[in-house]
Amino acid sequence: MKYALISGGTGFLGSELTTQLQNQEYHVYILTRSVENKVNTSTETYIDYTVQADSLPIFEVVINLAGESLFGYWTEQKKQSILNSRLKITNHLIQLMKEMNTKPKVFISASAVGYYGMSEDLIFTERTTEAADDYLASVTEEWEEIAKAANSFGIRTVYTRLGILLGNKGAFPMMKLPTQLFAGGRIGNGEQWLSWIHIEDAVQLILFCIHNSMITGPINVTAPNPKRNKDFMKTIAKTYRRPYWFHVPRLVMETTFGEMAHLITKGQYAFPQKAIDHGFSFKFPNLQEAIENIKDTKS
Template sequence: MRIVIAGGSGLIGRNLTRSLLEDGHTVLWLTRNPRLSDRAVIAAPPPAERTTRSFSGSGASRPGPIPVSWLAADARPEDELERHAPLDAAVNLAGTPIDGRWTPAKKRHILESRLRATAVLLELLARLPAEARPRVLISASAVEARLPVPPEAETGPTAAVLRERGLSFLAAVTRRWETAAGRAEALGLRTVFARFGVVFAREGGAFPRLVLPYRLFAGGPIAGGWAWVSWVHIADVVGLIRLALEDATVVGPLHVTAPNPATMDAIGRAVAARLRRPHWLPVPAFALRLALGEMSDLLIRGHRVLPEEALARGYAFRFPTVETALQDLLSPPKAESGPPA
């Protein structure tokens, strides 16, 4: 397959790119920094592998993603894409990371970066001849687009706050993002909204920050620990995106989460047990709000979302439980032994 990825240098994009390249697919990165492509993929460790090895593998050099310049005034990405036509799929992962304090400027950038990248991508695909366009667009989203309220919220200490606030900022962003991406249907593209949960990966995202307090013997329940977390291992993120690439019946929302969500308290206790550290120091909700502002809602609110679409299609999760994910992510990588002398 020939797959175009916008936002390929991020956590999910790097791991997806590596998986596709290792299976012999052609990957084109829409990027503002064409020199970054090979270096970014090499920096991404293979998902869920115990061994560490270079991107070139055991001596045989493998091609990296093909960089295609975009989002610049003089860029003509359609020329490069036509040279590799026909395309099979486009994956849209572009957008400013959501970590950090959500100031008004940060919130504006989170929203506008996603809407602009999506609009530019669709304009680019529209300029291609119909026979050169991809058959499917997989556009990133988040479980907040669904905005479920966990059962505990009805009786938990923040129930009144949840009811009063209604739609959260991130839910509003993801819904507008999906609306923008949905315009791909007018181009004849099968459109999938990959609604990501909290991604667990060694090399980035929320997981290293979640684990750090336990490594420092300072871990404990966050905001009471009752909030549900719809988490997913990075290997299954890649697997579910590839399911959407390959299965033409996947259309609309695809919830990219593990089949066994867990509460913050259960995850914390599992991390503590795996690292042989105490689970003792509580972090109250008001302290999170002081430190993180509105972004603290991601830790205080609960999201219990199941991957119904994947389960209905028989997808076999590599890491279905928190315990299996932690066994992989918190085990030290084993260095690959070299060839015999």
């Protein structure tokens, strides 16, 4: 039996990843704030933050996906909570691994394409070594910096810079809702890039990173064909057979969501160069087929 430890294991990505790890004969330990009302099974054990390293099995991999949601009006308090939640959990996992007599072979720590900042013109790969100077970039930079400490324990460390996850949970149901209500159209000028990935490919790419000992450092967990917002929304409209005619001005988004609107009105083209260089094959490299699959999948 192989063992994996995962934080954020009950979220959209975490739950899908947990299932696939179990399919690969891993027993998954899920780190959660409270084990109350959680039911352990033969392949799944819940632990909380009071757990001691010497009470745990030897893990092949530790995976960190936890952190407060970015969605919501970004008050200064909300922004601090977004940062603190990521740093606190990552620090906790670093300390836990430090105390383990036998270290995991690999530490997979979530990050985000927000590291690169916003641009309508540039293409970002993992060769970009300096974070941008906006809020999200500073969060991801600090997040990765803490995770980097695992290297000093001899643990191979990977930072999965996640794009927008597409599936029947997460952000996509909200993204497609205006189109389904016959109010689909571009947001702002529509030129902002959306670096997306189908949930199945995201899970498989993380598993690929776990099993490929040559992959270290940052990796863009994105499909190889990002889309501008106007084309992204057109594809949704075409797939769901709805009109594409509505335009939401940038000012409306900023008034409604504050600084968080930058997640919607701005973006970046993050290309998965490292995944391609290591031979990863995307099941859904193109947006049309990705959305068609989601539409045909009921759960």
